[in-house]
Each structure stands twice: as C-alpha cells, then as structure tokens.
Amino acid sequence: MLGFLKEPVVVTAEINVNLVALTVMGLTSRLWGLCYPRAVVFDEVYYGQFVSLYMKRIFFVDDSGPPFGHMLLALGGYLGGFDGNFLWNRIGAEYSMNVPVWSLRLLPALAGALCVPLAYQILVELHFSHCAALGAALLILLENSLITQSRFMLLESILIFFILLAVLSYLKFYNLQKHSAFSGSWWFWLLLTGIACSCAVGVKYMGLFTYMLLLAIAGLHFWHMIGDQNLSNVSLLCHFLARGVALIIIPVVLYLSFFYIHLALLYRSGPHDQIMTSAFQASLEGGLARITQGQPLEVAYGSQITLRNVLGKPMQCWLHSHTNTYPIRYENGRGSSHQQQVTCYPFKDVNNWWIVKDPGMQQLVVSNPPRPVRHGHIVQLVHSITTRYLNTHDVAAPLSPHSQEVSCYIDYNISMPAQNLWRVEIVNRESDTDVWKTILSEVRFVHVNTSAVLKASGLSGASLPEWGYRQLEVVGEKLSKGYHQSMVWNVEEHRYGKSQEQKEREVELHSPTQMDISKNLSFMAKFTELQWKILTLKNEDTEHKYSSSALDWITMDTNIAYWLHPTSGAQIHLLGNVATWASANAAALVYLCLSLWYLLRRRRKIYDIPEDAWELWVSAGGICVGGWAVNYLPFFLMEKTLFLYHYLPALTFQILLIPVTLQHLGDHLCRSVLLKSMFSALIVAWFSSVFFVYCTFSPVTYGQPALSPTDLKALRWKDTWNILLRKQ
Numbered sequence: 001m002l003g004f005l006k007e008p009v010v011v012t013a014e015i016n017v018n019l020v021a022l023t024v025m026g027l028t029s030r031l032w033g034l035c036y037p038r039a040v041v042f043d044e045v046y047y048g049q050f051v052s053l054y055m056k057r058i059f060f061v062d063d064s065g066p067p068f069g070h071m072l073l074a075l076g077g078y079l080g081g082f083d084g085n086f087l088w089n090r091i092g093a094e095y096s097m098n099v100p101v102w103s104l105r106l107l108p109a110l111a112g113a114l115c116v117p118l119a120y121q122i123l124v125e126l127h128f129s130h131c132a133a134l135g136a137a138l139l140i141l142l143e144n145s146l147i148t149q150s151r152f153m154l155l156e157s158i159l160i161f162f163i164l165l166a167v168l169s170y171l172k173f174y175n176l177q178k179h180s181a182f183s184g185s186w187w188f189w190l191l192l193t194g195i196a197c198s199c200a201v202g203v204k205y206m207g208l209f210t211y212m213l214l215l216a217i218a219g220l221h222f223w224h225m226i227g228d229q230n231l232s233n234v235s236l237l238c239h240f241l242a243r244g245v246a247l248i249i250i251p252v253v254l255y256l257s258f259f260y261i262h263l264a265l266l267y268r269s270g271p272h273d274q275i276m277t278s279a280f281q282a283s284l285e286g287g288l289a290r291i292t293q294g295q296p297l298e299v300a301y302g303s304q305i306t307l308r309n310v311l312g313k314p315m316q317c318w319l320h321s322h323t324n325t326y327p328i329r330y331e332n333g334r335g336s337s338h339q340q341q342v343t344c345y346p347f348k349d350v351n352n353w354w355i356v357k358d359p360g361m362q363q364l365v366v367s368n369p370p371r372p373v374r375h376g377h378i379v380q381l382v383h384s385i386t387t388r389y390l391n392t393h394d395v396a397a398p399l400s401p402h403s404q405e406v407s408c409y410i411d412y413n414i415s416m417p418a419q420n421l422w423r424v425e426i427v428n429r430e431s432d433t434d435v436w437k438t439i440l441s442e443v444r445f446v447h448v449n450t451s452a453v454l455k456a457s458g459l460s461g462a463s464l465p466e467w468g469y470r471q472l473e474v475v476g477e478k479l480s481k482g483y484h485q486s487m488v489w490n491v492e493e494h495r496y497g498k499s500q501e502q503k504e505r506e507v508e509l510h511s512p513t514q515m516d517i518s519k520n521l522s523f524m525a526k527f528t529e530l531q532w533k534i535l536t537l538k539n540e541d542t543e544h545k546y547s548s549s550a551l552d553w554i555t556m557d558t559n560i561a562y563w564l565h566p567t568s569g570a571q572i573h574l575l576g577n578v579a580t581w582a583s584a585n586a587a588a589l590v591y592l593c594l595s596l597w598y599l600l601r602r603r604r605k606i607y608d609i610p611e612d613a614w615e616l617w618v619s620a621g622g623i624c625v626g627g628w629a630v631n632y633l634p635f636f637l638m639e640k641t642l643f644l645y646h647y648l649p650a651l652t653f654q655i656l657l658i659p660v661t662l663q664h665l666g667d668h669l670c671r672s673v674l675l676k677s678m679f680s681a682l683i684v685a686w687f688s689s690v691f692f693v694y695c696t697f698s699p700v701t702y703g704q705p706a707l708s709p710t711d712l713k714a715l716r717w718k719d720t721w722n723i724l725l726r727k728q
Contacts, residue, residue: 002104006146008043014244014420018120018130018134019117019120019121019134019358020118022111022116022117022134022137022141023113023114023116023117024097025116025141026112026114026115026116026117026141027110027113027546028413029113029147030109030110030112030113030147030150030151030196031106031110031113032702033039033108033702033704034101034102034105034106034109034151035101035102035373036702036703036704037563037565037570037572037703038094038095038101039092039093039094039283039563040088040090040091040093040095041091041094041152041153041562041563041572042152042154042560042562042563042574042642042692043154044088044090044091044152044153044154045088045089045090045091045093045524046088046625047070047153047154047155048088048104048153048390049080049085049088050062050070050073050074050227051070051073051074051076051077051153051371052084052086052088052250053084053266054070054071054074054077054078054081054084054266055074055077055078055082055083055084055487056084056268056270057265057266057267057268058152058266058269058270058271059268059269059270059272060269060270060271060272061267061272061275061276061530061533061537062282062534063533063534063537064204064257064260065203065204065205065260065534066201066202066203066204066205066259066534066614066696067156067202067258067259067262068157068199068203068258069089069159069202069203069204069692070262071201071258071261071262071265071346072107072158072171072492073104073107073108073153073155075107075708076103076104076105076106076107076153076180077100077103077104078102079103079651080102080103080104081103082098082099082100082103082104083098085098086099091563092563092564092566095196097331104153104314105151105152105153107158108150108151108154108155108158109150109151109157109158109163110154110472110718111150111158111160112146112147112149112150112151112160112161113150114161115140115146115150115157115160115161115164116140116141117136117656118161118164118165118168119133119136119139119140119164119652119656120134120137121133121138121168121196122134122164122167122168122623123136123137123656124169124655125168125171125172125175125559126171126619126620126623126660127616128616128620128659128660128663129663131315131663132659132660132662132663133533133659135658135659135662135687136655136656136658136659137161138658138687139580139655139658139690140177140652140655142577142580142690142691143576143577143580143655143694143696144575144576144577144693144694144697144698144701145574145576145577145644145645145648145651146160146561146648146651146652146703147702148562148572148573148574149574149648151167151702152562154645155203155204156560156645156648156649157478158203159200159203159204159206159207159649160648160649160652162196162197162199162200162207163196163200163202163207163627163649163652165192165196166176166193166196166197166200166210166211166214166654167210167214167623167627169189169190169192169193169196170189170193170214170218171322171623172185172189173186173189173190173193174221176189177221178387180670181239182238182242187242187246190242190243190246190247191246191250193246193247194246194247194251195250195251195254196249196443197210197211197247197251197255198250198251198254198255200251201255202255202258205633206646206649207366207648208603209489209630209631209634210627210630210631210649211251211305212630213410213627213630214249214628215246215247215362215694216397217450217622217623217626218243218247222239222243224241224309225239226376229285230588231524233257236321244283251301251704257525257669259527259530259531260523260527263523263526263527263530267282267284267285268285268286269285269286270284274315274316275311275312275313275316275533276312276489276529276530276533277310277312277490277529278308278439278490278492279439279440279490279521280521280526280529282439283521283526285591285699290624295438295439295493295494295599296370296438296494296495296496297437297438297440297494298370298372298435298436298437298438299356299358299372299373299435299436299437299491300356300358300366300367300370300371300372300373300496301357301358301361301366301367301371301373301379302355302357302358302363302364302365302367302370303355303356303366303373303491303494303495303496303497304353304354304355304384304461304495304496304498305353305354305355305356305438305491305492305493305494306318306319306352306353306354306491306492306493306494307319307354307489307490307491307492307493308489308490308491308492309344309456309459309486309488309489309726310442310485310486310489310490310569311459311484311485311486311488312487312531313457313459313537314459315346315459316346317344317345317346317456317458317459317472317672318344318345318348318349318352318492319342319344319354319454319456319474319489320342320343320344320345320349320351320352321340321341321342321343321351321383321385321386321388321390321408322340322341322343322351322386322469323340323386324337324340324341324467324469325338325339325340325341325410326338326341326405326467327400327467329710330398331465332398333641334401335685336395336398336405337393337395337405337416338410338412339391339405339407339408339409339410339662340383340386340388340407340408340409340410341407341408341468341470342390342406342407342408343458343464343468343469343472343473343474344456344458344471344472344473344474345471345472346471346472350385351385352382353383353384353385353493353593354381354382354383354384355381355382355383355384355497356373356380356381356391357379357380357381357382358371358378358379358380358606359378360419364387364466364497365496365497365498365499366496366497366498369672370435370496372434372435373424373426373436374433374434375424375425375426375429375432375433375434375436376423376424376425376433377423377436378421378423378424378448379421379422379423379424380420380421380422381422381445383408386408388409388410388417389408389409389420389422390405390406390407390408390422390454391407391408391415391418391419391420392404392405392419392447392450392451392452392454392476393405393407393419394450395477397457397473397475398468398473399457399458399464399473400457400473400475402479403452403455403457403475403476403478404447404450404452404475404476404477405476405587406454406475406476408534408728415546419447419448419449419450421447421449422445422446422448422454423445423446423447424436424444424445424446424449425441425443425444425445425446426441426442426443427442427443427444427488428441429441436491437491438491438492438494439490439491439492440490441490441491442488442489442490443488443489443490443491444488445489446479447476448580450476451478452475452476452477452478452479453476453478453479453487454474454476454487454489455474455475455476455477455478455484455485455486455487456472456473456474457472457473457474457475457477457486458473458474458476459486460472460484460486461502461719474484474677491578501597530656544641544643545722546558546560546561546643546644546722547557547641547642547643548642548643548644549642550632550635550636550642550647552720553632553644553646553647553651554581555581555585556575556576556578556581556644556718557720558644558645558720558721559574559575559721559723560574560643560644560645560724561574561722561723561724562574563704564724565702565703568599568706569706569708569709569711569712569725570699570703570705570706571700571703571706571712571723571724572701572702572703573700573701573723574644574645575697575700575701575721577653577690577693577694578656578693578717579686579689579692579693579699580650580658580690580693583602583658583709584651584654584655584657584658585654585664587654587657587658587660587661588625588628588654588657590661590665591621591624591625591657591660591661592616592625595617595621596639596662597617598614598617602614609668609670613664613667613668613680620657620658620660621657622651623656624654624657624660625653625657626653627635627649627650627652627653627656628651628653628654628657629650629652631649631650631653632647632650635647662683663670665679666679697715700715700723701712709725712724712725713725
C-alpha cells in the first residue's frame with residue numbers, strides 16, 4: 001500500500017530561459033532607481049490627488065476614465081503606508097518623508113516590465129520564430145518612451161500591460177481551439193481574455209478600442225467555425241455561449257465591480273459632491289448627509305423646501321428670491337414688471353426656502369395627517385422670508401428676452417394680476433399617482449396660465465448684472481423649445497412647517513427636524529449616475545505647453561518635459577527611441593504595400609507565398625496593424641487636449657509589427673544565401689542603432705546623470721523638441 005514511497009517523487013519543469021532573461025531585464029530597466037527623482041513628476045500631480053482621496057475615503061469624480069487604474073495606484077500607496085497627507089499642487093515639488101515614492105511607482109513599473117515578456121509570447125503564439133519574438137521583446141525593452149512612462153505614478157503602462165495580456169490570452173485560447181476545446185487550459189485563457197479586457201477598459205477607456213478589436217476577431221473566428229461541418233449544432237451553441245459569457249458577461253460584471261469597490265471605499269463627502277444629484281450627495285457621510293438626515297420623505301402641502309436645479313453644472317444652484325426688485329428699465333431700454341427678483345443662487349441661504357401651498361387653502365403649515373403632493377397636483381410656491389408667491393407672466397426675462405420673466409408677485413394695484421399656479425410634474429415617476437419625494441423625485445414646474453416651465457437659464461448663459469448681485473437668471477421657458485435638465489429640480493432640504501407666524505417660521509427654518517427616513521440609493525442608481533457624469537463631465541480644455549496633435553505622434557515631432565532638477569541640468573523627457581519609431585512606420589508601410597500587392601496578385605490567381613504563410617501574414621496584421629489602427633485613428637475624432645503618451649498603446653502594436661515584417665522579408669523575399677546573409681547583417685546593424693539611440697537618450701529617460709548644456713543641445717535632434725536649457 002505504501003509502495004509508492006519506495007521511489008522518489010520527481011517534478012520536472014520546462015523553463016524558457018529567453019522568457020526568464022527578458023523578464024529580469026524588463027524588471028531591471030523599469031525598477032532601477034525608481035525613487036529618483038523624489039519629486040512630483042508631470043501627471044503625478046494629477047493622479048496623486050486621487051490617491052490621497054482614496055487614503056482618506058473621500059469621494060471624487062475623474063472625467064478621464066473609470067476608477068480601476070486609480071485604485072491600483074492607491075493600492076501602491078496603501079501597501080506603502082501612505083496616509084494621504086501631501087499637497088499635490090506643483091510639478092517638481094519635493095515629496096515629504098510620509099510619501100512612499102517607491103510603493104506608489106511600483107505597480108506601473110511592474111506592469112511596464114512585464115510588457116517585455118508579453119511581447120515575446122505574443123509573437124510566439126502568432127507562430128513566428130523565437131528569434132523574431134526575442135526581437136520584439138528587446139524593442140519594447142529598449143523603447144525610451146515606454147520606460148519613462150512606466151517609471152512614474154501614471155496609468156499608460158498598466159493599460160498597455162492589460163491590453164497585451166488580453167491579446168496573448170486570446171491567442172493562446174485560439175491556438176488550443178482545434179485540439180483542446182473546453183479543456184481546463186482552454187477555459188483559463190478564454191476567461192483571462194475577458195478579465196484582461198475588462199481591466200484594460202477599467203484603467204482607461206482607451207482599452208475599449210482593443211476590446212472591440214478582439215471581439216471582432218473572435219466573431220470572425222466563430223463565423224469560420226459555423227462553416228465547419230465537423231461541428232454539431234450543439235457544439236456550436238456551446239462555443240457561442242462560452243464566448244458570450246467569457247468575453248461579454250464577465251467583463252461587464254467585473255467592470256461593475258470596479259465601481260462597487262470604488263463607491264464602497266469612498267463613502268465620505270468631498271469637494272466633487274456638488275456635481276452629483278442631491279440623492280447621491282445624501283448617501284455620502286458628512287456634507288449634505290448631515291443636513292438632510294432626519295428629513296421627511298414625502299413633500300406635503302405646508303412643507304418648507306429648498307429646490308436645487310438638477311443640472312448642477314457648471315455650478316450647483318438653488319431657487320432663490322430676495323426683497324430687491326427688477327429695475328423698471330434695463331440697460332438696453334426694455335422694461336420689466338418691477339416685481340421681486342427670483343434667481344438661482346449657487347450658495348446655501350435662508351432665502352432659498354419656499355413653502356408648498358395648497359391654492360384652495362390659506363394655511364402655510366402641514367396638516368395632521370400630512371397631505372402629500374402628487375404628480376399633476378397644482379401648487380403655489382411661497383417664498384418663506386418675504387411670503388410672496390412665485391409668479392411668471394408675459395413679460396420678457398432680463399437676459400433671455402424670448403423667455404418669460406419669473407418673479408415673486410407684488411400687487412401694485414395695476415392691471416397685472418397674479419399668475420402663481422404651478423403644476424408639479426415628476427419626471428422620473430413610475431406611475432401618474434407618484435408622491436413628490438425629497439431628494440429622490442426630479443420635478444418640473446409647469447405654469448398653469450402660460451404652460452411655461454421653470455428653468456435656470458443662467459446655468460447656460462451669463463449671470464445677472466450688479467442689480468441682480470451676479471446671481472443666475474431664472475425664466476419661464478416654453479416646452480415647445482425642447483427639454484433640458486435645467487428645467488428639472490429636486491427638493492434638497494425639507495421640513496414640515498408648523499408655524500403660521502412669520503417670525504416663528506424664520507426661527508423654524510434653522511431648527512432640525514426629528515423624522516428619520518432613509519434615502520439610500522441602490523448601487524445601480526449610484527453607478528448609473530457616476531458613469532453618466534464620467535462620460536459627460538468635461539473640464540475646460542486649455543492649450544497646454546506640451547499638448548500635440550495626433551499627426552505629430554507618428555514622426556515624434558513633439559516631446560514632453562516631465563521633470564527638471566531645480567539646480568542641475570538633470571531632466572526627464574517623454575521621448576521615444578527615434579530608430580524604433582522610424583522602423584515601426586517603415587514596417588507598417590511595407591506591410592500595407594505588400595498586402596495590397598499580394599491581394600492584387602491573388603485576385604489574378606497568382607500565389608507568391610504559400611497559403612499557410614499568407615494566413616500567418618494576415619493574422620499577424622489583424623493583431624498588429626489592427627491594434628495600431630484602433631488605438632490611434634480614434635484620436636482624430638476626439639475633442640480633447642492630446643499628449644504624446646496617448647500614442648503609446650498604438651506604438652506598442654506597431655513595434656510588434658517590425659519583427660513580423662522582417663521575418664517575412666527574410667523568409668520569402670531573400671531567396672538566395674547571399675541575400676539572406678546581407679539581410680541578417682543589416683538587421684544586426686539596424687538593431688545596433690536602436691541600442692545606440694537608447695543609450696544616447698537614457699540620461700533624459702532616467703533623469704541621470706545630469707548633462708551639460710552642450711550635451712543637452714546635442715540631444716535636440718529635431719527643432720520641434722523642447723529640451724530645457726538652464727540660463728547661466
């Protein structure tokens with residue numbers, strides 16, 4: 001029974017020495033001197049702020065993309081014991097001792113290092129020689145721009161890592177298809193493809209381009225499978241479902257999980273709250289939640305409320321009035337009603353409070369039991385401090401003459417009757433009998449007499465002049481002019497009014513209520529709102545000193561100065577390896593020209609290369625040229641400030657194309673021994689030039705050693721490069 005113990009247990013393993021060596025070299029090139037410089041480098045000033053907010057659990061919104069990449073950077077800070085206390089306000093600022101620089105930069109550096117062996121394996125899985133795969137890996141290893149971008153607290157190296165991992169995983173899955181379908185390794189690589197794609201999209205939305213490419217390739221491969229008569233209908237259905245689950249459902253679920261973790265971590269109120277809805281703000285600890293805690297849920301006749309405009313951008317504002325009136329005549333000579341001004345005020349103020357009144361009754365307090373207001377009910381809105389009624393009429397608004405003026409009505413005993421009835425329309429109602437709810441309901445106020453809708457027009461235009469205290473204009477807008485979010489309001493602060501007397505009511509406005517009703521949003525509601533804000537929120541794009549156009553990237557006519565030493569000439573620039581970039585462009589041009597030539601010849605039934613070589617050529621182009629195209633061409637359609645680092649994912653695919661093209665030329669165009677020898681010698685000379693350029697620009701890649709002004713001038717190979725020279 002114990003006979004198996006008579007023989008030793010032997011474990012054998014195959015070790016790819018090339019892979020191990022490339023991994024070690026990749027780690028060395030990216031991790032060496034990682035703490036240098038111990039100062040804020042370029043966009044670290046941007047991402048560092050988010051890391052600090054994660055450490056302090058403070059909510060934020062970043063319009064640049066999903067939260068997964070930020071969470072990975074924050075993980076580095078967490079592992080290093082960072083407390084979040086650092087003022088990220090200036091590039092070049094020295095890090096204090098509490099900032100774990102090495103830990104914060106570690107994950108991007110590891111991701112950049114692992115891109116080297118990934119490039120090797122991708123070429124192997126594409127069925128190219130180990131020599132070509134080794135060349136691809138070495139080109140990634142010696143690419144100065146990839147080294148620079150991976151050595152700091154930035155996201156591009158992490159994005160490229162997940163993109164390459166997704167490509168490699170799919171290739172391994174596809175190569176297992178014929179002989180090991182539905183095996184453990186087949187499932188592993190298929191699932192890893194979906195996971196890597198989701199992670200790439202979760203880091204930056206640029207990852208979506210490669211994800212779409214892989215979905216298209218997977219769809220094409222499955223289309224070919226449908227024509228395979230050896231596969232039964234059941235087998236095809238199983239293949240379809242497996243791909244659907246692994247490449248669509250799992251990535252979507254994983255993407256949602258990034259936001260779930262993000263929202264679970266950031267539960268405290270912060271500076272970015274104001275762009276979110278009141279319901280979202282109330283779900284955070286502190287801030288609005290402290291004000292709204294204990295508010296009654298249902299708005300009733302007699303309720304005291306503040307009304308916040310749902311649009312919330314470029315700033316949040318509340319419906320407001322004060323004792324001042326509109327001037328009798330405006331600067332342009334137009335007349336007004338001289339009624340009490342109504343504005344949208346971007347700060348909390350006691351003049352933001354209104355009372356919801358039943359038009360058929362005189363009382364301004366909530367009855368017992370409360371009578372809730374429902375969708376379609378007619379109400380009057382009474383300004384709590386001045387007790388004047390919200391009104392609109394056929395008088396031109398001060399800044400929007402094609403819209404109606406909104407005022408609080410003053411009876412001047414002239415032929416201008418009050419028109420103060422408003423119909424409550426709940427925009428996000430589930431039924432026509434829905435009750436108007438605090439925070440949760442988004443409502444529109446439609447004027448009964450004129451059908452105009454209450455709108456904060458000042459959010460999309462200029463503020464009022466000095467007579468209006470530079471507050472934002474509110475108008476009555478005809479629905480025929482279209483729907484806009486500035487027409488929608490929600491109740492933010494709410495209490496049940498109990499005092500009929502004015503002075504008692506003013507005291508009541510500053511007293512907390514006692515009722516406690518939960519208004520917590522579901523995860524999907526918070527996710528939907530946050531996702532929409534990320535996609536639609538746009539910071540004002542300003543021209544940056546180092547911004548560039550997509551056309552500048554191909555020939556690297558631009559660079560970015562990342563860091564400059566305060567006293568010496570040491571500096572770090574995002575500059576690529578000129579030899580590699582030129583070779584990548586040449587490889588792409590050769591590939592396109594050869595492909596067109598082959599297609600024309602094949603159309604004439606002339607086959608210059610064997611069929612298996614043609615299929616290899618096409619599949620490699622689908623990955624490399626396709627990857628370059630989908631990660632580059634969309635930037636021509638984007639209206640945003642662009643930088644050279646946006647090109648790095650596309651460049652990575654283009655670099656992979658270089659050994660693909662070289663091997664094809666050597667195998668199929670160099671037919672004689674002499675030509676093959678000459679071609680090999682040219683490759684050695686070319687690769688030596690790549691290494692020479694890498695070494696030449698290493699001082700501005702790693703930031704050391706410091707160079708003299710003469711040496712720095714010598715590095716300015718193009719007039720468009722901005723190499724910094726310190727004045728003597």
